[in-house]
Amino acid sequence: MNFTKKLILLTSVFCLVALGGIFVFHQNKLVISISGIAVPHHDLVAAKRAQFFSEFASRIKQPKTIILISPNHYSAGQGDIQTTDQDWDLDKGKIISNKDAISFLVEKKLVTNEPASFTDEHGIYNILGDIHNNFPNATLIPLIFKEVSEEELNKLEQSLLQSCKDCLMIASVDFSHYQPAVLADLHDDYSIRDLQLLDTKDILANAEVDSGPALALLTMWAKDHNTIQFTLKSHTNSGIIFQNPDAETTTHVFGWYERGNIVEPEKSVSFLFGGDMMFDRGIYHTFNDNFNQAFSKFGERVFWGTAASVINLEGAITTKKIEDNIQPDNLDFEFSPKIIKTLSFLHINTASLANNHSDNAGSEGITITRSLLGAAGIQPFGGATQSSVFRIAHITGNGISLAVIGMNLTYPNQDANILIPIIAELKKDPTVRVMIMPHWGEEYEKKHTLAQENTAHTWIDAGADMIIGSHPHVIEDAELYKGAPIIYSLGNLLFDQTFSRATQEGLLIGGKFTTDDLTFFGLPVQSIKYQPQFIRGERKKEILNSLYIPFKNYVVDSPAGEVVKINK
Missing domain, CATH: 3.40.830.10 (LigB-like)
Incomplete structure (x- = not known):
């Protein structure tokens, strides 16, 4: 055997021994x-x-x-x-x-x-x-x-x-x-x-x-x-x-x-949005201050386990005595401070005040509401007028964050275009996703208005990633515009409007943004004797089939159920 062949053979043996040593060491490392x-x-x-x-x-x-x-x-x-x-x-x-x-x-x-x-x-x-x-x-x-x-x-x-x-x-x-x-x-x-x-x-x-x-x-x-x-x-x-x-x-x-390196999960931020929540009138009359009882069939876990857990708080917290007035024409919604305990029980961490009832207890009520929510770790965002659109909720995920903007458009002289520079500024950061929760549209109408549509398109043109609306008290239709979903109205989550099936049904919208896409899904809920619970079976299919019409090319039938997945 010549020198070159011997050298090759010795080198091969050395490599095998070395690799074997590494392998044994690796296995020993795993063992302990x-x-x-x-x-x-x-x-x-x-x-x-x-x-x-x-x-x-x-x-x-x-x-x-x-x-x-x-x-x-x-x-x-x-x-x-x-x-x-x-x-x-x-x-x-x-x-x-x-x-x-x-x-x-x-x-x-x-x-x-x-x-x-x-x-x-x-x-x-x-x-x-x-x-x-x-x-x-x-x-x-x-x-x-x-x-x-x-x-x-x-x-x-x-x-x-x-x-x-x-x-x-x-x-x-x-x-x-x-x-x-x-x-x-x-x-x-x-x-x-x-x-x-x-x-x-x-x-x-x-x-x-x-x-x-x-x-x-x-x-x-x-x-x-x-x-x-x-x-x-x-x-x-x-x-x-x-x-x-x-x-x-x-x-x-x-x-x-x-032993090893930390596993880096995908960059993402998750969310779950619920509709209008009102704790006065028939709700207060039924449960007094024991509002947790309203969620005995819903449980504390629904909003628990997402980065952003968001609802529309349709009223103001006050320290004054709550009047037990169940008349339908009582449109002054003032809440006991004990609702904070229930929102915390539900693991709500973000609440919209961008509606036409958040000022029902006057400026003092607005201050009290924001203060008590903040002290409980619940971010309030928006307000009754456009002067509060700069109060934005910021939710941190893993490498991606969520900015949630609220705007009440049910009051006169509110200019939706005020959000354009705000959205543009937020979108300068490529890791920020912008969601808008407007209070808009016509009450009890299941079809969105042209004004809602034009406003939504304006915001998406400015860079908004998703829009989820409130106020009509019923589930409205949806739209996909330039890759951004618009859920025009979630309907009610907790309300005392029992005069129709539509006002006793609502939607939760859950999902997450990643670097490359948005995945979301709807979960219909119904209120029975003022107690929300999930809708299952055929009625659930009816609601979701209607909701998903604009997203039919993006619906994925996963083992856990249908989701909408849109590449961004």
Whole structure:
């Protein structure tokens, strides 16, 4: 063999050895790199969960102890964070608790030892079989959470690092609950983004999951173990599994944190717009100050889990005594300050005051309304006249932000062209998307007017990306102009106008902007005895088929339901 051939052979062997070393090192790195996982406890996906456990268990070193964290589904017991030092008898064996670590946490008064709270806690016991099957020698630290602050979680996590640094953390968490599949997917998109960015604060505040504290603790644990890459293995939705996207759903995320770089999610900003909300007259008479009861069939989760959650607040908050006047000619809408509690309960974070009732309590009422909304973390935008169009709501997404402008055109001498330079200035930033929520049109008319159309076209020509209107108290038609959707009227979300089916129906419009496109969908709602709820079945199809006529070339039939997707 000549020198050249020997050199080639030696070089080849060296490369193979080197590559093998890298491969082994890479595999060794994978074996020890996973610090924690997110897994659902919903037994609809028990088989998928078992498969997931088997896959990741083969990739990590067997942990000596597992920290299993879950929501406290029934708010059992006294403590906000609870544990138990009991051992767990299973069909195939026993899981022993890590009594030393548990005692350490209890002695530091970070958790309370309350075994009775674990008796029916499926967030814990649904996972135990998977743990025992894959980690038969691991001991357990179980923790269940009520509502917990970031400060409390930080203290707990630091103590866990002291007592159990090499432990594997398993967050037993189901994601979106009770929503139509298409809305659940929008919420999950937001929650998964937070996991990818390890955004602990936002998970606690805005992720629509059954335990924000459990996922927040998981992100803290990942950061302190330098395992900041979230690997999403699977995402499922019960509505899609059952091929019934209208049904109330539960969604499931399977993933883990490992060494690597932070996963950069797509640049996007999500939104959900609802129609007119009025808390006086028949609404006040029916519910008095217990306005949460009006949403007992709607729930608190609908607006939870999007960057912008927007409604039109059709009236003013006052500190004066509310007059119980249910007469139809009572058009002076003044609200109790207790509506703030309900808007917060619904996770509304943006409210339009650009309507013909926001000044019903005078200048003092306008000041009070803006002040109370702002103090609750709800951005008010717009006002009764064009002098307030400069009050714009700004919502930050991931690399894209949303500017929402409100304008009331039902008063005389309002010049819609005043928005042209405002829109143009906002659009100088290519990461800003401009949405306009005008109060306009004719009450109870299902067809928009020529004046509405001309105004909408003017704003879109100036750069507006989408227009969603209010005031007619019924769902109006829609239009697509130069690639920008116009939803002329959402109708009512909460109102006491029971004289027709049309005034008791409304729309939610949800979606998101990305760098390249806009995706949105409609969700019809109806009010029964002043209680909003989703419309399902044939009536939903009728409403959406009519709404989507202008967008027929852009409708995508996804497994979760129809959406409109427009490339920008």
